Amino acid sequence: MRTQLTMPLSQISIARLQNFLRQLTQQARSRLLIELERIKQGGEELLGSDVILADLYAEFRKNGKSQDGTDHPRRYFFEPLEPFLISGAAERANSGQISRGSLTVIWEWIRLTLLPTMASEYSEGIRRALAADKPREARVAAVAFQTKISTYLAGTLASSQGTEQVRAGLSLYTSSPATFGDLVKMGSVLRARDALAASCDALPQKINNFDDKTVAKVSELLNALQAKHPDALPFALSVLIARLKTPWQLIRLATKPANSKAAANVARTPYAIAVSMVLDYLDDKRFTLHDALKRKQILIAKDVLTDIYAVEYALRVRIDQLDQSAWGERLNTLMQAVTEMVDAEVQSVPKHLRNVQHVLESRSLRSHDSLIGRLIFLAWKSHDALLNGASYCRRLIVRTR
Numbered sequence: 001m002r003t004q005l006t007m008p009l010s011q012i013s014i015a016r017l018q019n020f021l022r023q024l025t026q027q028a029r030s031r032l033l034i035e036l037e038r039i040k041q042g043g044e045e046l047l048g049s050d051v052i053l054a055d056l057y058a059e060f061r062k063n064g065k066s067q068d069g070t071d072h073p074r075r076y077f078f079e080p081l082e083p084f085l086i087s088g089a090a091e092r093a094n095s096g097q098i099s100r101g102s103l104t105v106i107w108e109w110i111r112l113t114l115l116p117t118m119a120s121e122y123s124e125g126i127r128r129a130l131a132a133d134k135p136r137e138a139r140v141a142a143v144a145f146q147t148k149i150s151t152y153l154a155g156t157l158a159s160s161q162g163t164e165q166v167r168a169g170l171s172l173y174t175s176s177p178a179t180f181g182d183l184v185k186m187g188s189v190l191r192a193r194d195a196l197a198a199s200c201d202a203l204p205q206k207i208n209n210f211d212d213k214t215v216a217k218v219s220e221l222l223n224a225l226q227a228k229h230p231d232a233l234p235f236a237l238s239v240l241i242a243r244l245k246t247p248w249q250l251i252r253l254a255t256k257p258a259n260s261k262a263a264a265n266v267a268r269t270p271y272a273i274a275v276s277m278v279l280d281y282l283d284d285k286r287f288t289l290h291d292a293l294k295r296k297q298i299l300i301a302k303d304v305l306t307d308i309y310a311v312e313y314a315l316r317v318r319i320d321q322l323d324q325s326a327w328g329e330r331l332n333t334l335m336q337a338v339t340e341m342v343d344a345e346v347q348s349v350p351k352h353l354r355n356v357q358h359v360l361e362s363r364s365l366r367s368h369d370s371l372i373g374r375l376i377f378l379a380w381k382s383h384d385a386l387l388n389g390a391s392y393c394r395r396l397i398v399r400t401r
Helices: 002-006 011-023 026-041 049-060 071-077 079-084 100-114 116-131 135-156 160-171 178-191 193-202 212-228 230-243 247-255 273-294 298-318 326-347 371-400
Strands: none
Touching: 071 079, 071 100, 071 116, 071 135, 079 135, 079 178, 079 193, 079 230, 100 116, 100 135, 100 160, 100 178, 116 135, 135 160, 135 178, 160 178, 178 193, 178 230, 193 212, 193 230, 212 230, 212 247, 230 247, 230 273, 247 273, 247 298, 273 298, 273 326, 298 326
16 A cells, blocks of 8 residues: 555546546635645655646636735735744744744635625735835735734633634634644734844844854844743744854853753743753754755765764753753754664665765764863863852852951
């Protein structure tokens, strides 16, 4: 059975698929297109999906138009979300990310279920503005509609009954329950739209070194955002980590203000979420490694694995007692998965070549395991111990005065 799933479709199978599509209503075909696009953008592969998509595109997207002609209204509506969109599945989006695949589902739900009359009026207004070459007017209309939707969502999701209604409505368009999470995150972004955009614009476009001075400036900026829109913080952090030359340095937002580097103390800082987001970054690298190994792109896998080991090392050297925290448990689980992938790749090498060291087994990938790397580790720990000792002495002096 597994072999059949990997075989190309026969002409008979293609004819059966096309006949099946013709038996569906237009609405059912439209929703099928939405779901298949979401799955494809999430990186999943389904046998026969290309054939089905080709037929649906031919029906709904002649002359480059979508099935309802709402490309421009949809694009203007989702414009504030652009900095936070990822191509992966909604299940893989972290608290500061939204899956691009969810947007089609959310838009159809808004357009056909949530506020169909208002959405129709908005879409028509966008088309008129663009036909008159007035993009500014179109953006004003989009902002007004975004505000209406975000306000409506905030009121509806405030009750368990409203939440269940929204979940049920989305389930008509997608099988992914994670799309609901993306909808909630969309509401947070839209409510903090202007403040979030201003904060992201104020962040440096590229940060080569997230040193103390830069950490202080960025923290001040994020403090102002968090004071007014706490839910918007993860989105600002997702933009920040993308602009860091060394993404794991994001954890300095959490470790810098901590009384000590102990995981429990770091977890109590205002930006403890930064550690979780670095672990999210590591998880993304794990998926990238999996894809590279699947395609036998060993040199790419080597570079990804080097990055994974560097992030692991940074977390362990800069946060004490990590294994006693949920962060440590997650890190260990991720690294165990990475080890299993590498072992599986090494074991796939023909037996007569097993005496040759695989490139993924090279000790150079873990430079921190070298003598110099270990000395750096000890230096960091000694540095932290001295700082903690000095802090203790200062507190003791204050008490005895």
